[in-house]
Amino acid sequence: xxxxxxxxxxxxxxxxxSAGASLVRVKIEQNDSLDTLAxxxxxxxxxxxxxxxxxxxxxxxxxxxxxxxxLGIPLFKQIAEHCDGSFEIKSxxxxxxLIRARFRKxxxxxxxxxxxxxxxxxxxVGKPDIDFVFEIYKDGESFILDTREIKKExxxxxxxxxxxxxxxxxxxxxxxxxxxxxx
Amino acid sequence: MKLEDLRKIREKAEKELKLREGKARVKIVVGMGxxxxxxxxxxxxxxxxxxxxxxxxxDVIVTQSGEKGLSSxxxxxxxxxxxxxxxVYGNLxxxxxxxxxxxxxxxxxxxxxxxxxxxxx
Numbered sequence: 585x586x587x588x589x590x591x592x593x594x595x596x597x598x599x600x601x602s603a604g605a606s607l608v609r610v611k612i613e614q615n616d617s618l619d620t621l622a623x624x625x626x627x628x629x630x631x632x633x634x635x636x637x638x639x640x641x642x643x644x645x646x647x648x649x650x651x652x653x654x655l656g657i658p659l660f661k662q663i664a665e666h667c668d669g670s671f672e673i674k675s676x677x678x679x680x681x682l683i684r685a686r687f688r689k690x691x692x693x694x695x696x697x698x699x700x701x702x703x704x705x706x707x708x709v710g711k712p713d714i715d716f717v718f719e720i721y722k723d724g725e726s727f728i729l730d731t732r733e734i735k736k737e738x739x740x741x742x743x744x745x746x747x748x749x750x751x752x753x754x755x756x757x758x759x760x761x762x763x764x765x766x767x
Numbered sequence: 768m769k770l771e772d773l774r775k776i777r778e779k780a781e782k783e784l785k786l787r788e789g790k791a792r793v794k795i796v797v798g799m800g801x802x803x804x805x806x807x808x809x810x811x812x813x814x815x816x817x818x819x820x821x822x823x824x825x826d827v828i829v830t831q832s833g834e835k836g837l838s839s840x841x842x843x844x845x846x847x848x849x850x851x852x853x854x855v856y857g858n859l860x861x862x863x864x865x866x867x868x869x870x871x872x873x874x875x876x877x878x879x880x881x882x883x884x885x886x887x888x
Contacts, residue, residue: 585801585805586801586804586805587805591804591805591809594799594804594809595799595801595804598799598800598801598804598831598833601833602833655801656801659801699809702809702810702813703809705813705816706809706812706813706816706831709816709829710797710812710816710829710830710831711830711831712830733770734770734773737770737771737773737774737777738773738776738777739777739781740781740784741776741777741780741781741784744819744828744829745776745780745825746819746820746822746823746824746825747776747779747780747823748773748776748780749816749819749820750820751768751772751773751776753820754768755768755770758768
């Protein structure tokens with residue numbers, strides 16, 4: 585249903601925002617020698633009880649009882665399990681939620697990462713009040729974008745100022761291209 | 768290209784911001800629920816951001832919300848203009864998003880064929 589892993593990331597982050605998170609951390613770890621890809625999304629939103637954690641993973645329960653969380657989580661989980669990987673949610677009410685998915689990178693059914701740049705940019709620019717940390721690791725390399733650092737440099741200038749958008753787009757693009765994260 | 772380069776942008780932008788001293792004139796809100804994303808909402812949001820950036824529209828903000836409850840019309844976006852009713856657009860593509868910026872936001876003529884609802888602010 586979602587053609588790219590970067591769209592799944594967008595979707596899961598949206599759940600974090602609905603849960604009132606002010607800080608969302610996205611970690612992508614690609615390891616070519618181990619043939620693995622791991623995606624972690626952690627937030628400081630309101631969290632869920634054990635019962636709720638079960639329900640958000642159930643495609644038949646969610647759409648009816650938990651309108652705010654749709655099919656996104658069951659779909660993401662299904663891909664992980666289908667691609668020789670694993671899926672887990674850890675959540676503490678009042679503290680936040682961590683979602684972790686692992687995949688076998690070379691699995692034929694694994695969707696491409698896709699346009700990660702657009703996912704990062706549209707989140708950072710379209711949610712200026714939220715802090716995001718994107719951590720991307722590939723073998724020995726890494727790219728970390730922390731909007732708290734960006735906002736510190738910018739002071740009163742908003743992250744959605746046209747000139748800042750221009751800068752961020754190039755900055756993200758250059759760093760991702762240099763790393764050649766899977767597509 | 769380094770993060771420190773933002774300092775130059777800040778210094779330049781701060782002067783402009785002081786001259787303007789105003790709030791955003793227009794807000795564009797794109798619905799980003801699962802079905803919206805599946806239907807291409809990210810690309811639509813990106814097109815809006817691109818146009819704002821290219822045209823240097825400093826008084827227009829593009830933002831996102833969760834599900835809008837209009838799944839059959841996704842991707843969906845609302846245009847909020849001060850003192851005017853909210854215009855809800857549906858069945859958007861990046862091309863239509865670019866037209867909305869040019870025709871509605873810059874020239875003041877809503878792109879009527881994609882308007883699915885007009886509601887009070």
